[in-house]
Amino acid sequence: MHSMxxxxxxxxxxIIPVLIAITFxxxxxxxxxxxxxxxxxxxxxxxxxxxxxxxxxxxxLALLIVKVGWAKPVxxxxxxxxxxxxxxxxVAAAGPFCNFVLALLFSLIIKIILLLFGGVTSKGALxxxxxxxxxxxxxxxxxxxxGLFNLLPIPPLDGSNMxxxxxxxxxxxxxxxxxxxxxxxxxxxxxxGVVQKIILPVIYFTVSKLxxx
Numbered sequence: 001m002h003s004m005x006x007x008x009x010x011x012x013x014x015i016i017p018v019l020i021a022i023t024f025x026x027x028x029x030x031x032x033x034x035x036x037x038x039x040x041x042x043x044x045x046x047x048x049x050x051x052x053x054x055x056x057x058x059x060x061l062a063l064l065i066v067k068v069g070w071a072k073p074v075x076x077x078x079x080x081x082x083x084x085x086x087x088x089x090x091v092a093a094a095g096p097f098c099n100f101v102l103a104l105l106f107s108l109i110i111k112i113i114l115l116l117f118g119g120v121t122s123k124g125a126l127x128x129x130x131x132x133x134x135x136x137x138x139x140x141x142x143x144x145x146x147g148l149f150n151l152l153p154i155p156p157l158d159g160s161n162m163x164x165x166x167x168x169x170x171x172x173x174x175x176x177x178x179x180x181x182x183x184x185x186x187x188x189x190x191x192x193g194v195v196q197k198i199i200l201p202v203i204y205f206t207v208s209k210l211x212x213x
Contacts, residue, residue, distance in 0.1 A: 155182030
């Protein structure tokens with residue numbers, strides 16, 4: 001019963017950071033693409049801050065449980081780009097970059113709370129600030145996790161799109177054909193624990209540097 005209560009409490013703390021991380025990640029992709037001349041994401045309604053439009057059920061569940069995951073990819077049409085290779089790289093990098101910025105903002109909020117209200121002794125106020133700090137700490141963990149995980153060079157993750165841009169064109173074409181098997185590989189790596197062993201130590205090290213104290 002205690003473990004179930006702890007799980008529900010953790011779920012409540014993490015749900016808002018997860019929705020924020022996923023939403024801003026995908027909007028960042030779509031907005032950068034829009035700035036570079038591609039209206040596809042805007043036309044599809046994917047520049048919205050409504051998280052429902054960006055949720056991938058499996059990716060969101062993974063983000064809640066193991067703190068790494070993914071969202072529903074924003075549609076991009078490189079035909080609109082003036083410099084496709086450069087612009088594709090910028091669009092792919094925009095999502096993880098946005099998550100790292102959010103992690104820094106959550107870290108800053110915690111520091112401001114501690115600076116302004118660290119001396120408060122009222123139990124009610126302490127409870128409120130404790131919850132806020134827990135949510136912001138979850139925000140750091142989730143955004144670092146989402147950002148770093150998406151840098152892995154496995155289709156359809158952002159890292160694979162960034163890597164393809166840097167490859168010679170003939171190799172990139174061959175690599176892109178692997179894309180349809182990418183999600184199967186990701187799920188396999190999750191269930192075998194390979195992803196967790198590779199990326200969780202990096203995530204926790206990064207988070208430890210952002211958390212005060």
